[in-house]
Amino acid sequence: MSSTNRRSFLARSAVLAAVPTVAALADGTLAGQASAAPATLPDYAPIPPSALGPAVNSQGYYVGRVAKNLYWVTDGTYQAAFLTTREGVVLFDAPPSIGHNLQRAIDEIAADNGVSNRVSHIVYSHHHADHLGASSLFGRHVTRIGHAENKRLLARDNDPTRPLPDVTFENRYTLRVGGERINLAWHGTNHSPDNIYIHLPDHDTLMLVDVNLPGWVPFDSFNLNEDVPASMAAPAKAMTYPWKHYIGGHMGRLGTRQDMVVHQQYVADIVDNVRKALVAVDPTPYFAKYGNNAWAAVKEYQAAQVAYAAAPVIKKYTGVLAAADVYTASTTFIILESLRLNLGLGSQVHA
Template sequence: MARSTQLPTDRRMFLKRTATTLAIPAAASIAGGVLTGTAHADTSDLPDYAPIPAEAFGPALNADGYHVGQIAGNLYWVTDSSYQAMFLSTRQGVVLVDAPPTIGHNLLRAIGKVTNTNGRPSKVTHLIYSHSHADHIGAAGLFGRDTVRIAQAETAGLLARAADPKRPRPTVTFRDSYRLRVGGETLQLEYHGPNHAPGNIFIHAPDYTTLMVVDVLFPGWVPFKNLAVSQDIPDWVKAQSIAMDYPWQTLVGGHLGRLGTRADGELQIQYMKDLEASTRAAITSVDPTPYFAEYGAQGNSWAIFKTFLDAVAQAAAAPVTAKYTGRLAAADVFTMDNAWTLMESLRIDSGILGPFGVRP
């Protein structure tokens, strides 16, 4: 019997089917919910990347495409191997931290699975936003209007501007710190200034020696492209050290498939130190002459900038990629992008301008 090409309405089933079929037809189109086309995608020109170290992976996902695990006591985490959330089961209900849309309804399944086991209420009474970005809280609309939503004031302002029904505005805001006590459990929320995004907070569970801070530390992996697309690079770098100042043993980083250890934090900080040293050296060592000679005569200033800055990023990334391939997953995927972003920060934030400085 021929396989149906009807697109499943259940996202979980769609992801399962995609994982088993491996390739979507290149010539396919979607019309009326039906996938049509027969030619398979040509993947021959896709780049090859280094194997992912085994220790970078987290636990296997269940049939619904998620994993829920106990961190300690009444504190749990959920992942779909790309995003993470954390929740605290209390005598009065559940405190959830973040609601990534890729996990979506699986958050409800995970919470129900845990609370049905420990006999506590399954209702999410409080929802904490780590920051405003939709990829981390875009499923917040799944929870009822009576859910208390908590966020830092900068996050509240950004959500008011977005006016996104999938990210309802917080009902409780704070400026520097907020201690949430619910049903005999405590979470300490603190803001140390902008880093990845304005309003990005540190969520500390002191009774469970656990810290959740999102898009700052990436256990087992290099940071996401362009230093996690962070809006304040100097303070994003600083936030890594601030995170290490907390007395945690377990980190929930918001991304990928496993929890973090203190050794993970120390390794990323060393990666960033090496990347900065290499980038500083490349800014001064790469000869700008060929780029000015080739494009200056054309009056193409943007071409001068692009070719020189790309060359600097490539030179900066090369030794760092070589050092960390096999130690940090995807070192060969994003290190050049991360070097480019760090180079730009060094130029505009630290005044290391290279050939674009004050003319003699």
């Protein structure tokens, strides 16, 4: 990833971290800031009911069983999971937006089932603060586990809310706790350099964060993926695992294998339409119009390519994937740039 794209990624992430919660906006907490909003906000297509999960409780979270003693927690936008064992609880990620509700969810399940509520391990999916920023809430006497690159990146970021992992691995690691087995694997960079596949074979579950958001199109600019080709390939690697339940790290419901198939087809449709746009959209009018203002010409030319490629995808997936009309264009631009820069599509050698 180029340094420019890296800076853009971090800047956007920082902005997201500062965005107030939907609940705060909804209950009028920030009403005094409402004047900063534009007079007219755009309308978007309704969210298909299939994209929505269970309602959160009065404290702002939902906790439910995935399979047997594996549970998931969501605030409707972020997800974490935990496994209860006879030696303590293994927590998978600690999103700050869920925060203290993670322990409340664990306490709720522990009380219902008569098991320990003590978190003994935290598995880090990857280093990003929006998925790990509540890790420090669980104190120093917790064993944290992540990829070797995860430790390097967290040491660089020096964020006290994300303590460094105590145990790291390069390619594969099997965590055994209280008679339970959790297989961790790194198959190369995708969303981030350290993003891992978390497989619980005895629970028919795979957790792979920020790759597929079940029921929804990817977040802005293809989930801000740091390696676009590898991120496009990651779902196929995920499908080689045996699993029934999928935890994607975002939004309000779990996923299925069919959700992964739909995600793969959505991305494939964008790729197909970008290939068409690279041939069909003529650059001449844009460069003729803007003369020596090359950036204006490129901006409008690429906007035309994106519009050409995204329009049929938006039409096909509206009502199928939530927010198809919100973020498909930005994802299309990122995929356009990846095909152009990584695969050389549309490049011409000067005669």
